Amino acid sequence: xxxxxxxxxxxxxxxxxxxxxxxxxxxxxxxxxxxxxxxxxxxxxxxxxxxxxxxxxxxxxxxxxxxxxxxxxxxxxxxxxxxxxxxxxxxxxxxxxxxxxxxxxxxxxxxxxxxxxxxxxxxxxxxxxxxxxxxxxxxxxxxxxxxxxxxxxxxxxxxxxxxxxxxxxxxxxxxxxxxxxxxxxxxxxxxxxxxxxxxx
Numbered sequence: 685x686x687x688x689x690x691x692x693x694x695x696x697x698x699x700x701x702x703x704x705x706x707x708x709x710x711x712x713x714x715x716x717x718x719x720x721x722x723x724x725x726x727x728x729x730x731x732x733x734x735x736x737x738x739x740x741x742x743x744x745x746x747x748x749x750x751x752x753x754x755x756x757x758x759x760x761x762x763x764x765x766x767x768x769x770x771x772x773x774x775x776x777x778x779x780x781x782x783x784x785x786x787x788x789x790x791x792x793x794x795x796x797x798x799x800x801x802x803x804x805x806x807x808x809x810x811x812x813x814x815x816x817x818x819x820x821x822x823x824x825x826x827x828x829x830x831x832x833x834x835x836x837x838x839x840x841x842x843x844x845x846x847x848x849x850x851x852x853x854x855x856x857x858x859x860x861x862x863x864x865x866x867x868x869x870x871x872x873x874x875x876x877x878x879x880x881x882x883x884x
Contacts, residue, residue: 689746704731754784755791803832
């Protein structure tokens with residue numbers, strides 16, 4: 685199905701200018717969570733000289749696919765042109781590549797803001813679990829106090845769970861892996877401080 689969608693991109697050539705295509709991309713991004721309203725759809729149809737939605741809808745779907753890949757997938761600025769199959773006209777590839785490169789950083793920032801912030805760990809305590817009569821395996825009760833200011837200012841939530849020794853050992857191995865990956869990431873950041881500054 686995606687293969688057939690690319691055939692609708694040449695409709696963009698009906699627009700009178702690069703600014704018209706830029707407006708369409710910006711309108712699609714602005715309405716990424718709601719979809720284009722009737723007024724926006726009418727404006728886009730006029731820009732592309734289209735009479736009905738039957739031609740417009742497949743084009744919009746194709747553009748949204750491109751924009752999602754550009755923003756949410758790990759696509760570098762210089763790799764955007766590789767998103768297009770060979771069947772897409774070179775002039776269209778150049779035009780859309782330039783526009784996607786222009787807005788990629790801004791849209792990625794918007795997408796990051798759209799994400800609901802995760803709660804932070806404020807406090808962690810533990811105690812040995814009470815031994816049940818029918819259980820001989822020792823266990824520990826972990827109590828986490830989480831803070832989530834996104835929901836309510838100063839909002840806190842407590843989570844309790846019980847871990848047996850084998851589960852705790854598995855969790856510990858994963859925590860060591862996470863620690864090692866964070867250490868590697870920190871070393872790479874400190875090794876190339878100039879690269880990280882120029883990319884911001």
